Amino acid sequence: MRNALDPAQLDTAQLDAAIAHVHRAGIPGLFAEVRDGDQIWRGAAGVADTTTGRPVTPDMRHRVGSITKTFTAAAVLQQVDSGRIGLDTPIARYLPSLVPGERGExxxxxxxxxxxxxxxxxxPYAYPSLKGFPNAADTRPESLDDNRFTRFHATELIGMGVRAPATGAPGSTPGxxxxxxxxxxxxxxxHITGTTARQCITRNVIERAGLRNTELPTGAHIEGPHSHLYEAWFGMxxxxxxxxxxxxxxxxxAAGLISTVTDLNRFxxxxxxxxxxxQASLTQMRRTVPVISQEGKTIEYGLGLYPTEAPGQPTFWGHGGSAWGAGALSATRADGNRQLSVAVNLQRWNTLDPSGKPQPHPIDAALAAFCRLAMYG
Structure with missing residues (x-):
């Protein structure tokens, strides 16, 4: 048994204060679940609707953005485990029409x-006003409204990415x-399973993990209790x-998943x-290479997972995500005993300086402080 004064144990009063501080710093509403062994803290601060004042609650369903990538990567690695996909096999062997020629090989x-x-x-090709993406200063937010109900097909979007100028040679780093x-x-x-990606991920990952409030949606609405999702697009x-x-x-x-903080920690x-x-595939997932994120930062990225590290602290593994108005982060300590999942209902709150660089905002420091407390005690 750990000493009752162990700083790694959950201090619920500190967590309550820290999440409230993020709200006061400017996030309309956020909610989180932190686990440490058999201890669980769930907290929320702020509102789900800025007009009515309806509060956020920790059980709300939320768009979790690129956290979806871990689910998709897991579904692919299950097929690697079964011998149906080769991790180092060229994509042209499976989808020659989508990535043709020498590039696909x-x-x-x-x-x-x-x-x-x-x-x-x-x-930036699907959303014309984002043509300068990821350079925020060269973008405008009009395409968000223009495409609210646009139904894209994946192969249409893939074609845009394949036809665009390459960002580097295959296999080169940083990615x-x-x-x-x-x-x-x-x-x-x-192609491999004969079902849609949504059906495959649902059956083999979401249902296998026993997640009751997680789905890849087919429509434009979030079913069940949820927050409004407020997009600022860098003050524009x-x-x-x-x-x-x-x-x-x-x-x-890539980023369409709806989930809850409880389901994310379980997953x-x-x-x-x-x-x-x-375990062999999990080892592969934790083999990292340098990758430049959409924010322009170099991160160490594995197979749908990346580590969060701090001097003198244990490593956490997980993923972050963003959709229009929605942000989320999920991180689990390497030994599995400490977990954080947090969701926020405002995105791109930073304004830009004349050079186009996002400026620091009080939310940044408050959210980072909450995450440090949640992960390290």
Whole structure:
């Protein structure tokens, strides 16, 4: 038994204060679940609707953005475990029409999962006002409204990314983070299993993990209790606008998932315990390479997972995610005993300086402080 004064144990009063501080710093509403062994803290602060004042609650369903990538990667690695997909097999062996020619023979399944394929991001081609993406200063938010109910097909979006100038040679590092990679993985799952990527991920990952409030949606609405999702687009949308109703076919198996903080902690706990993919595949998931994120930062990225590390602290594994108005982070300590999942209902709150660089905001420091407390005590 640990000493009652062990700082790693959950201090619920400190967590309550820290999450409230993030709300006061400018997030309309956020909610989280922190686990430490058999201790569980669930907390929330702020509102789900800025007009009515309806509060957020910890059980709300939420768009979790690129956290979806871990689910998709796990589904692919299950097929690797079964021998139906080769991790280092060229994608052209499976989908020659989508990545044709020498390029398809050079890009492997592994390169798609860890973003070293050199395939460009399709988003600025699908959303014309984001043509400068990821350079925020060269973008405008109009395409968010224009495409609220647009139904994209994955192969249409993949074609945009494949035809765009390559971001690097296949396998070269640092890789460049690109949703095109994960839409291709969705098509790979469909090719191998004979079902849609949504059906495959639902059956083999979501249901296998016993997640009751997690889904890849088919429509534009979030079913069940949820928050409005406020997008600021670097101060260009003022006041921030609600995008909780949005057709997510623009990202699908790359970032379309809806979940809860409780389900996310359960999923990552099982994944890191070797209960979703084999231990051999889990080892592969934790082999990292340098990748440049959409925010322009170099991160160490594995196969749908990346580590969070701090000096003198244990390593956490997980993923973050963003959709229009929605942000989330899930991190589980390598030994599985400490977990954090947090969701926020405002995105891109930073304004830009004249050079286009996002400026620090009080939310940044408050959210980082909450996450440090939740992970390290």
């Amino acid at each position: 050079a890009i492997t399944v592994r390169m798609l999962i860890n973003h070293t394929s050199g395939l460009a991001e399709y988003l 460049i983070y690109s949703n095109t990679n994960y839409l291709l993985l969705g098509e790979l799952l469909e 949308i003022d006041p921030p606008r609600d995008y909780s109703v949005f057709d997510m076919s623009w990202v699908g198996p 990552y706990g099982l994944l890191l315990a070797g209960e979703i993919v084999s």
